[in-house]
Amino acid sequence: MARLDLNRSGEMEVFVRVVALGGLSAAARSLRMTPSAVSKLVSRLEARLGARLINRSTRSLTLTPEGQDFHDKAVRVLADIDEAERSVATTATPRGRVRVNSSVPFGVHRLIPLVPVFTARYPEVALDLVLTDQVVNLMDERADVAIRVGPMPASQLMARKLVETRMTVVASPDYLARRGTPETLDDLAAHDLIGFNFSRSLDGWPFVTAEGQRITRPVTGRATAGDGETARGLALAGQGLARLSLFHIGPDLEAGRLVQVLEAFNPGDIEETRAVYVGHGGRLPSRVRVFLDFLAEEVRF
Known part of the structure; x- marks a missing residue:
């Protein structure tokens, strides 16, 4: 009689998590296991199957053809197990x-x-x-x-x-009364622009010129923010122009606490x-x- 192995689904789950997260260490953190335990489990799985599933190096992890095939089938098996459990526990209370x-x-x-x-x-x-x-x-x-x-x-x-929303440049009425409302992109040189003090995917603010050319202007000013809510607060306090999402500042615009500027040059990018x-x-x-x-x-x- 064939040996009954009750750990197969567990091995599959660990293997699928290793592939999903791209490494043994990341999978170990996710599963609250040690990297050595995850490595031994994958090695045991390979030994049981008689095939190498993963090519390991110090910096990368790639699947062998056998590993890709096993991964695809394991994902389907785990999904079937999950569906079977849900089908008999539909009344279970999430906790x-x-x-x-x-x-x-x-x-x-x-x-x-x-x-x-x-x-x-x-x-x-x-x-x-x-x-x-x-x-x-x-x-x-x-x-x-x-x-x-x-x-x-x-x-x-x-x-x-x-949700998705458009970005826009805004300022408080008080700031615009003191510093003037920018009408052209060249006017930005005379204004404080509220930037972020952490790495962003875009180094400046994007605009589109009257000729349709997309350009980026650097963000310079006397105040920076560590998050979007702080940038909003600085703009509300009259500390400069900020570029924020309509999803974030919609109520401020409706109440007149912030005013949109340079909309003619807005590239319409979506966040x-x-x-x-x-x-x-x-x-x-x-x-x-x-x-x-x-x-x-x-x-x-």
Whole structure:
């Protein structure tokens, strides 16, 4: 009689996580295991199958043809297991803690106001919130979901778009009364531009000229911000021009606290906000799945 191996699905899950995160160490952090334990498990899996699945080097990890084939089948098997469990536990109540890392503007203006609604709907799910505009490693922070704004680099992480919005340059009426309203791009040289004091994908502000040429202007001023909400606060305090998303400052524009400027030169670029998470083949804890579904349902522009 063939030996019954009860660890096969566990081995598959670790292997799929290694591939998804691109390394043994990242997978170990995600699974709360040691890198050596993950490495031994993968080696044991290869020994049992009689085939090398992964080519390892100090800087990269690539799948062999056999590894790619096994990975694709493992993802389907794990998805089937997850579906089988869900099909007999549809009445199970989501419970546990969801660790969320969010950009500051989204967290302050959208997420925090929705927390009472979510906790009332799912009383056995707790939210652990961290707000930062710094780009963080999802696994290093041990976050279940990260709310990320702007371009998303190539990654094995999954992403769910929540909202998209146009960017615009704004200032307070008080600032414009003191310094004048810029009418041309050359006028920017006489103004304070509120920038960010962390690395951004774009070094300056993009504009389009009257001739249709796309250009970038450097951001110089007497104040910088560590997150979008601080930049908004500086603009409201009359410290200069800021370039922010309409999703972030819509109420300020409606109330007249901020005023759009240089709209004739706005390139119309769109900024996307996404919920980023680890999950392949639909394998998500119910506590994380209901949180993602809740965001998709409730977040509106």
